[in-house]
Structures are given as C-alpha cells and as structure tokens.
Amino acid sequence: MIKFFLMVNKQGQTRLSKYYEHVEINKRTLLETEVIKSCLSRSNEQCSFIEYKDFKLIYRQYAALFIVVGVNDTENEMAIYEFIHNFVEVLDEYFSRVGQGLNPTSGLYCMRQATELNPQLLPIYTCN
Amino acid sequence: MVVPLLKLQDLIEEIRRAKTQAQEREVIQKECAHIRASFRDGDPLQRHRQLAKLLYVHMLGYPAHFGQMECLKLIASPRFTDKRVGYLGAMLLLDERHDAHLLITNSIKNDLSQGIQPVQGLALCTLSTMGSAEMCRDLATEVEKLLLQPSPYVRKKAIPTAVHMIRKVPELSDIFLPPCAKLLHERHHGILLGTITLIMELCERNPAALRHFRKVVPQLVQILRMLVTTGYSTEHSISGVSDPFLQVQILRLLRILGRNHEESSETMNDLLAQVATNTDTSRNAGNAVLFETVLTIMDIRSAAGLRVLAVNILGRFLLNSDKNIRYVALTSLLRLVQSDHNAVQRHRPTVVECLRETDASLSRRALELSLALVNSSNVRAMTQELQAFLESSPLDLRADCASGILLAAERFAPTKRWHIDTILHVLITAGAHVRDDAVANLTQLIGGAQELHAYSVCRLYSALAEDISQQPLVQVAAWCIGEYGDLLLEGSCEEVEPLQVEEEEVLALLEKVLQSQMSLPATRGYALTALMKLSTRLRGDNNRIRQVVSIYGSCLDVELQQRAVEYNTLFRKYDHMRAAILEKMPLVERGGPQVDEEAKESKEAVQVSKAAAPVPTEPQASKLLDLLDLLDDTPEDAQHPPPLDPSPGGTLVHLLDLPCALPPPAPIPNLKVFEREGVQLNLSFTRPPGSPALLLVTVTTTNSSEGDVTHFICQAAVPKSFQLQLQAPSGNTVPAWGGLPITQLFRILNPNKAPLRLKLRLTYNHLGQSVQEIFEVNNLPVETWQ
Secondary structure, rough: EEEEEEEOOOOOOOOEEEEOOOOOOHHHHHHHHHHHHHHHHHOOOOOEEEEOOOOEEEEEEEEOEEEEEOOOOOOOOHHHHHHHHHHHHHHHHHHHHOOOOOOOHHHHHHHHHHHHHHOOOHHHHOOO | OOOOOOOOOHHHHHHHHOOOHHHHHHHEEEEEEHHHHHHHHHEEEHHHHHHHHHHHHHHHOOOOHHHHHHOOOOHOOOOOOHHHHHHHHHHHHHHOHHHHHHHHHHHHHHHHHHHHHHHHHHHHHHHHHOOOOOHHHHHHHHHHHHHHOOOOHHHHHHHHHHHHHHHOOOOHHHHHHHHHHHHOOOOOOHHHHHHHHHHHHEEEEEEHHHHHHHHHHHHHHHHHHHHHHHOOOOOOOOOOEEEEHHHHHHHHHHHHHHHOOOOHHHHHHHHHHHHHOOOOOHHHHHHHHHHHHHHHHHOOOHHHHHHHHHHHHHHHHHHHOOHHHHHHHHHHHHHOOOHHHHHOOOOHHHHHHOOOOEEEEEEEEHHHHHHHHOOOOOHHHHHHHHHHHHOOHHHHHHHHHHHHHHHOOOOOOOOOOHHHHHHHHHHHHHHHHOOOOHHHHHHHHHHHHHHHHHHHHHHHHHHHHHHOHHHHHHHHHHHHHHHHHHHHOOOOOOOOOOOOOOOHHHHHHHHHHHHOOOOOOOHHHHHHHHHHHHHHHHOOHHHHHHHHHHHHHHHHOOOHHHHHHHHHHHHOOHHHHHHOOOOOOOOOOOOOHHHHHHHHHHHHHHHHHHOOOOOOOOOHHHHHHHHHHHOOOOOOOOOOOOOOOOOOOOOOHHOOOOOOOOOOOOOOOOEEEEEOOEEEEEEEEEOOOOOOOOEEEEEEEEEEEOOOOEEEEEEEOOOOEEEEEOOOOOOOOOOOOOOOOEEEEEEEEEEOOOOOOEEEEEEEEEEEEEEEEEEEEEOOOOHHHH
C-alpha cells in the first residue's frame, strides 16, 4: 500500500506531498528531509529502491525533480516504478510543463488540482 | 472599501518576486487580510477566486483555517465553478478533526442524487478523500446506487469511494458485495481496475467474502487472457504491454484467491504459464508483470514445473544489467530458497557475483541469499567468497557477514582444521564485530582437536605477534598459549613453517597484552592466567612470571587483583600443588559460555581457597564415584573430583558430605533422623546456588542389621506454603549387613523462606515384621531454609 507520495527538487525543497496515512506535521518534515537525503546521495548506477525504516522507497529522477513513493513491503516495486512514470506522463500531457524544477508557476497549482480531482490515479494504486 | 482583486496568477507572480522569506510573508499576510475582508462582505461571485488564492497560500504552508466555512458556502452554491473550488478546498482544509466537516454531508448527498455527472464526480472524489466514518455510513446507499449507473465516468469514481468506505467502516462490506460480480463484466478498464481493488479489499477483511469470490476465478482468468493475447490497443498499452497495471492487479487478486486453495490454483496454472512466456521483457512494464506472475506462482499451490519456471525467470532477471530488476530478483529468491532450495542453487554463481556490487541494497540482499545457499558441498568455495566480501564490506554489513560465516562454518565444516582456520581468519579480519560466544566456541573447538593443538597454537601465536588489537583474537590466543605453551616452544609443528620461539618472547608478548591500553579487562584476565599456566609449562625459572604476578597484586581492577593475589599465594604457600592445579584442562562440556567460565573459575576458586585438601586415595575414589552416580543429580558437570574432608570413620554418612560443582555455599551438615534395629535414615541437604528457594533433600536408608528390609516406602509432608516433589526412590529393598542403601530425592521449594518442617512416614518389612513409623524431623539446620 502506498504510504506517501513526494515530489522534491534537488535543493531538498518539497514541492508536493500527499500522505495516505496520518503522520504528524513535525514528523512529516523530518521524514521528508531524511528521505530526500537518502535519495540525493544515490548515484546513477544504483538501483531505485531503498529500504528506509519499515518502508520501501521507490524514486525516479526527472531533470531537477525527484518523485519518491513510499510503500510497505506488499507492493510490486517495479509496478510502482512504472506508475510514477505514468503519472508524470499524464501530467505532461495535461499541462505540458512538468519537471520545471525550480519555479513551476500555475503549473503547480494545476498539478495539485489535477491530483485531487482525478484521484483515480492514486487511490486505485493504493490497493491492499 | 473597494480593494483591487488580484487574480491567482498575479498573486503567484508577486510572491515569486519576493526576495526573502520576510518579504514573502509580508505579501501573503497582506493578501490574507484582503481575503478575510472579502469573505466577510465581499462579492459572492468572486468568492471562488479568493478561495483559490487561499488554497495556494495554504500549499506554501501558511495557516488558512478561516477559509473552512467558505468552502461550505461554495459547495452549496449552484454554480459549477464555485463547487469545484469549494470541493477542492474541502479536501485540503477539512478533515475529521474539525467538526465542520460533517456539515458538508448534506451537500454531498444532494449533489450525488442530482444526476449531473461532473458534480457527482466532484462529490465522490471529496468523499473518498476525506470522508469520516459517520459520513460514510450516511452516504453508503447513495454510493451503492451510483455503482450501477450506466455512465462509466461516475462508476469509476464511485468504486474508489466504496473502497474508502470499506476501509473506514468495515461493516459496510455487505452492501458492496453484490455489485462486484456484475461490475466484473464491464469492458471499461477503469471500472475493472477499481472493481478488482474493491474485491481485494473485501477479501482481506472478510474470509466469507474470500470464499464467495473464489467463484469468479474463471472470469478473472478470462479477462487476463484477453489482455495478454489481444493485439495492440492504443488506449491502454504502455511500451507494448496492454494495460500492465490491470494485469498486475488481476495477478495479485489471483494470488489472494489461490492461496491455500487447490482448485483455484489449478485453474490458474495454464494462464500463469502463458503470461510468463508471452510477456515482452525488453521494457520495465513487461518486467513488472513478469515479476508479479512470479510472486503469484510462488504463493499459490502451483505445479512443480511452474515453480521451476518461476525460478528460471528470476535467474534470468539476475543476469539483467538493470539494477532494479536484480534487486527484486534477489529479494524473491530469498523467499524461495526455503522451499525450492535445489532450483535456487543453480543460480549460485550469479548470486555470488552480486556480492561484488557497489550498491548497498544489492549487496545486502546478495549477502543474505549467499548465506542461505551455503551447504555441505559448496561450503569451501562459498566461505572463500564470503571472506573476500568481509574484507571489503561496509561496516554495517560486517557483523552479519561475520556471524553468517561462523554459523555456516559450524554447520558444514569439512574438517576441524579448516574450521579453525576459518574462524581464525574471521577473527583477524573482523574481530571487533563477531558475537561474544565466538571466543568460547573457538576455545572449545581447539580443545577438542588434540592433533591440532600444536598447529593452532603456532598460528595463533603468529597472529597475536602481528596484531594485539582484536580482542576476541587476543583472548583465544592467550588461552591457547597458556594451555599449549610447551608445544609452541618445541616448534614441532609440521604444517606451518617451523617457528623458533624463545620463552622470553612468549612472556614478553603476554606482558605486552597485559599492559596494552587496547586490552579489555577480560582480555587481561586471560593473559594473566595464561602467564600463570606457563609457569609450569616452561623449563626456565619463573622469576619473570612471579614478578609480573606480584605487580598485579596491587592492580586497581578487582578481578585482576584477585587473580594475581591467588596466584601469588600459589607460588608462595602451595608451590607443591601448582603443577597439579595448572595442568591441562579437560574438555569443557558444550554447555555454552557460562559453563565454560564457571568451570574455570570454580576450578581455581575451589581448589585454591579450600586449602589443605588432600587428593582422595584410590579405593575411596571408586566408592565416591558410585555415590556420585547415585547422588549427583544437579546438572553441573561433575568432571573434576571434588576434594573430600578427611574424616575418620569413613562411614557412608560422612562420604555423603560432598560440596557441589559450583563455588559452593557452606555445606549443610547431614542429619540422622531415624534409627530402629539397625535401620537408619539420613538426610543430606543441598541448596543449589542458582535457585535460592530450592532445597534438595536426599534421603538415604541404610541397613546394618542381619535382616533385609523390603517393601520400603517413604512419604513426606510439608507445611502448605512449601511445594514438595518426591522423585522415585532407587529401589525398595536394602539388603542386610550394610548392603546397597536406598536413596530418594525430595525437592522442596520454599519461596517465602519460611522455617522448614518435615514429617516422614515409613513403611517396610523387616525381620518378619511390617513396620510403620510416622515422625517429624526435628533439629533441621537453619541453612535449609534461610
């Protein structure tokens, strides 16, 4: 089951975060910093799956943007990897401006809206 | 007051223009003030714009709770633009903790029943994101109606809402069970995907649902087959695989339904084989489907051929250059290794190669799998690889690797010498990371391999001479040098290069260990004892050793000081006993490190502190051993002969006075409790030090008369707070003229430490009479119950 979904830029700032289980606000920032640290320290040849506490982190890099999904261990990692790409492609199709990195303008707001109004993308894959 | 209204775009640009955090905060605060004013008395038509700006501000992390009521108002308005922003705001700003959320239940209900699809869609989205338990209960029937509506847009949104409701309120499962079967007949992929998730959720919460849904397995098989065999469909294909997400979901559901169920598993077998062979694996999507297939094959009751196919697929994954795929392959092989060990063995070389990866997650998995694959035929090769890995591995993996190697060596060592070599190598490479009992295991192993004593001591000496920082290694080496120092000095070992070692060198090395800052107190203890033992093994004089020992007599560490003082005493007052005490240790029983240490301690403590105990003479020793068989029922090892109190008389009664194997408490005197016509009953007491509330009483019945005692039965009673357990007596006949006595053991548990009272009842036949006696035991020594 997907626990959280993060979009983070290379400087470590969280651009989008969605939690599917309740996590305290202060714990969220802590979680995000640690997750970002472990993703940023990986090189290109290393595999995209990291074990972090009792989650598995699956991340994918698009230019300056990292998309990280935290799952528990019943998920098929490669399917989630594919799903991240699917998500980015849908956004790209819809807004044609994903992966802006530093300053997504209205793109960010619309992206958020798209995520909320089309939760088909997310709850369906939060199965189990 | 008319305030110029900023559009959202403009606001965003203004915020971006702010150079510092403080500036940004200023801009936002100003804007929030405008928004608040506008909410109070502003134009209702512009409200959605204001709320949109507020939501943006909220995303940046600023407080926005004052917008909650506005969301409600916007949701209730008839315009679609208002509703859209209102629902979005509700999803972001409201949640279960605020009481306001219940107020939108009514609006949602109205919107759901209105029949305008986009509006229904919005309402369903909101409900599935933030619906609380009460809301779910109220709206469940509405959602169920929408599940069966003709429009796919609404249905595919209604299904995730149903999933959310079941998660929040499991009792609602009954409502959503019947529509599922109908929904499976749909062609629309979105609906299918949702339905399968719904079914999985139902099956997980409710075993009755699981049984119910086993009936749809053929249908699922049909759907999957169609997906796999039909050609390219632009709408759903990702890099050549048609809707991999749906395929993965169906496979997962099949796994849940087929687990532990023969019939369903059989229906799936063909299909799984088909999917496994037909899927295109050049891109990640295909690999994802293949991986899920493998997981399903592993979990259900599949045919043997299918399992082999699964393992082969995983082996193929391992050879792939993509790291992700190798990672998942290693993880799944680890799960498979228990059940399909032989099949996985074939891929051993590839697994070993993965050990050399630089990626931390991969090498950890490879390590676990390699350790699981070690068996008696490949142990030498594998250990070599693992040792190579140990040298280069990162620190956090070293402990696991070291203990893994030691465990494998223990289970599969082909020869003792190889075993000793391996442990030695591990200690040299990663000594700081091994488990604590490795030292004990190694000493026990060396002690048991007599032919290898010379070899081990030579090797350990060279290792120690090189490096005294690895504590476990130093401890073992010190022990060995102490025990087998004479072999070391002879230099007679053929297997290693002949080592010419002088006595002085050995002593110097041990002294270095003693003085080094890096040595732990335990290590120093080992070194001191080793020095002491060398005093008997070496041929030279012992001045140097005596010097060292007396220096440490004033050491600050209590343990060392005690040892040094005792050894000093041994030199000065009991020099005649030194050789006997310090001779080679007998093989310690494999009871774990505790027994080892205590046996050593007790040997030294018992024999040094209990002074002036003569060694027992031969005939007494043999009788003693008989009695030991009869009487020794404590589990400690009874290898070393306990010293006897020299006593005149030599009746059996006094020989019963045996201290126990562990450093003994003061022995409790025996008690004669009964005497009649030559028939005597004696009690002897033992308080095992490990359990202070336990008292072991041995009752011995002897017969010095001319008639036999037959049919002897002894019973006992104790006060209520005690627990008494009588064990079977050794017999019920005592022959005449001091024949073999009967012994019986009582176990008395005295948790309250109350004064012990014991009543005995005897019945037996003697000299033609049947005798019955009941009496209370008086004068029980105080130590029996204190």
